Amino acid sequence: MTDSNTTNFAHPSIFILLGISGLEAAHVWISIPLCTMYVIALLGNFTILFIMKRESSLHRPMYYFLCMLAITDLFLPTTILPKTLSIFWFDSREIYFSACLTQMYLIYCFTVVESGIFVAMAFDRYVAICYPLRHSSILTNHLVAKIGLVVVLRGGVLALPYPILASQWPYCRTNIIPHSYCKNIAVVSLACANIHASNYYSLSVKLFVTGLDLFFIAVSYSQILRAIFSLHIKDARLKTFGTCSSHLCAILAFYIPDLFSSIMNRFDHNVPPYIFILISNVYIVVPSMLHPIIYGMRTKQIRNRLFWLFTQKRT
Template sequence: MSDSNTTAFTNPSTFILLGIPGLEASHVWIAIPFCIMYAIAVLGNFAILYVVKMDLSLHGPMYYFLCMVAITDLVVSSSIMPKTLSIFWFNFKEIDFNACLTQMFFIHGFLVMESGIFVAMALDRYVAICDPLRHSTILTNSVVTKISLAVVLRGSLLVLPYSLLARQWPYCKTNIILHTHCEHMAVVKLACADTHISSYYGLFVLLFVRGLDVFFITLSYTQILRAIFSLPTKDARIKTFGTCVSHLFAILVFYIPHLFSSLTHRYGTNVPLHFHVLIANMYLMMPSMLNPIIYGVRTKQIRSRLLWLIAHRGT
């Protein structure tokens, strides 16, 4: 594969993931914090799933959606980090063409799903605060199931064209991907064809879908804040707002790094490539690592149940 960057081909059997260009000598050390982040993400999200499963009092819409967030975080982090660590520690840079497209689908598809789940969680908080007496009749298990299926289908169908379009392009430039994983545009840039349709479609998903999600979340929280500030006492306002804090933190952790990564990628022409790749990895890993910490610390029911389980196992 030494001449893989100059050999002409149209249907590559493998791609080469370079890792973090310019920082190859530091890959071994960079892998250590990445490995720690991945371990926290896996343990934390499995802990959330276990606690919700074992505690019947947590079997409600908010915690069902929280479990979906945990699953999406596990899928996203597990889609990139094992391969990334194998590049850093063992220099296993090759990835099968079909495996690359599959990785691309899982990364981008589950990110869109997670964005949709945050909209569903905002809806849950809106109903719980603005119309609490009807919460159990509006968000029934049947409704939650339908919302969940819609979120999964939306993410799958919107991202499927990424892989389908990438599969049809001829690749006659190089099979070296300047990244740690098969990021959509990093793969498309290798094609020797007019790939504007892929670029425009990716921009559509980014601006329209994510933008619409942010709009609905903002709309929900505008109504929630109006309801909170209309409460008669300060204690009631603080207590009610406290039920939203975990969700708000999780939203900020998810969208802010993504916004920063997107702006850096599109407008940071003078930003070194290795910084782009590092930011992209941090954007994918930070929510997976921080979400279980946020919900574990800020959600009283989960925190108390986790502490009880730790104390119970220690006796």
């Protein structure tokens, strides 16, 4: 394995991923919870998709969006975990330059796609609660397909400048990435060039995409809450709000680690670097693990179907 940290090329053929720098001795121990969460994420999301396919009563817009979320939650951690675990278990630190850029693209593509799915799900809840009699006529299968296509295209297009910009910089100092995967800032900070374009674009996506998505979600839920509090029966208010609880929990699981990581990166410079790397891994894996658990516990139709599957196997 190439372990020199000084190179004389503009575009290295390989990068060297250090893993969690500063915690190399604990790599095997760190891999245990990461691998466990990854396996739970895979099993949980495959189970959600299996139930959606088998249960015809779930073939509705809300559950179509949930299928999109489950597919995204399968791909997002898969972009980093196999390579990260190979570093921890087999000391396989090398990654080709093109593979690194591909990983970078996929990470940001699926992250933006997932954020867009949450906006679509918030819109679905808004229509279902504020216009219940027109829900099926407004959110037709054709419209759901269009929304899904726009969400995917938005993620694909907005993620494209990350690898394009990263590929433009000369990497003449080092090819060692002090991270467990090819995160944009970890890669471009190695360049011996002015990388303001990469930094400005990354910040713009964070502010405008995440900010706008959260704004649209907040607007949807302000209207939802307004409709809920206009109900005169307390039980009706609780039941209506309960239909949104799983979506709200999933939103919190997705956005809170990201916001926490962004705040720490920008304002607390005394935190050891390995803390940021651990948070970056947690941000990718934990939401993908929690989402199927949240929807499995909070959605009656999915919960009943799961119970039926387990009882059928026992009998």
